[in-house]
Amino acid sequence: MEPAGKCAVVTGGNSGLGRATAQWLEAVGADVISLDLSGEAPEGVRFIACDVSDFAAVEAAVAAIEGPIHILANCAGIGGIGPIATAEGPGDMAAFRHVVEVNLLGAAHATAAVATRMIGNAPEGEDGERGVIINACSIASFEGQEGMGAYTASKAGLAGLTLVWARDLSRHGIRVNGIAPGFMATPMVAMLPDDFVAELLGDAEFPKRAGRPDEFAEVVDFVIHTPLLNGEVIRLDAATRPPARTKWSMD
Template sequence: MDPAGKQAVVTGGNSGLGQATVEALVAVGANVVSLDRSGTAPKGARHIVCDVTDESSVKAAVDQIEGGIHILVNSAGIGGMGPIASAEGPGDLAAFRQVIDVNLTGAVTVAAHVAHRMIGNAPSGEDEERGVIVNACSIASYEGQEGMSAYTASKAALAALTLVWARDLSRHGIRVMGVAPGFMTTPLVSGLPDDFVAELLKGAEFPKRAGRAREFADVVQFIVSTPLLNGEVIRLDAATRPPARTLWSAG
């Protein structure tokens, strides 16, 4: 699908991976709407305040978008660390539910409402596409580290849903893909100690550095413009395979 002139929705589009994706899509001529709880949309994009954990907020936001929606990038997300249980007691289940609500249920809710709108689009291009959905997964979808129960559960579920949604929506000419980044330089990890970051990057084969948000956006653009990509998750992690735990988590 050629994104020029198409309408795109990016959740969490005012910061991090979402912001870079909004900027990249605007640069190639897409009309972009950022769904975010706060902040300011990048230049050239429209911001609609939206809480992805609240279906009424999602429905109201999608209803404000006029015309067809052709591209959806689910990049809104939060982190979270904590064991499932310890000698002191059960893990923090309220914190677990919060991560699931944002990262998984939020993405499901937005996808449900936006995909419904996509089905009504006129077919586009020689393959008669109606839409493309891209989910921000994670290498934690595959190799979650100690203490990452909630985050891993949310991202593993998104990765698993990629093929299911592709099968649900293929009859309507809608593709679904995922991108699984490794450690990326974003506000989500901006407060981590330098020693911790260095330890995390030891597992990267090449290049041994944090990923850049624009690299995530570049992969999203490649997915959007390549019709044969469907039902799969692309790892973006410099061949990183995280260890079971780090010295920081063990301490």
């Protein structure tokens, strides 16, 4: 699909990977709408304040967008660290639920609302394509570390749903893919100590550095432009395979 002239919705489009994705889509000529809780959208991007964990709010935000929607990037997400249980008692289940509601249900809410609109699009090109949906997964989808239960549950669920949604929507000419980045230099991890970051990057094969949000956007570009790519989750992690735990989690 050629994104120029198309309407694209990016959840979490005001920061991090979502912001880079929104900026790239705007730069190539798409009409971009960011659904985010707060912050400032990139120049040229329309901002609709929306809590993606609230399906009614997502439906209202999507209803406010006029015309066909061809692209959805599910980038809204939050982090969370904590064990499922300790000798002192159960883990924080309210925090666990919140991470899953934002990262997993938020993507489901946006996909349900936007895909309904995409189904009504006129088919385009030789394949009759109507839309492209991209899920921001994570290497934690596959190798969650100690204490990352909520985050791993949300991202593993999103990775697993990518193929299911591709199968749900294929009859309508809509493709669904995921991108699973490793450690990326985004606001979500900006507060981490330098020693911790160095330890996390030590498991990267090459290059041994944090990924850049614009590199995520480049893979978004590839996914959108490649019709045969469907139901896949692409790792973007410098061949990183995280260990079970870090020295920081054991302290």
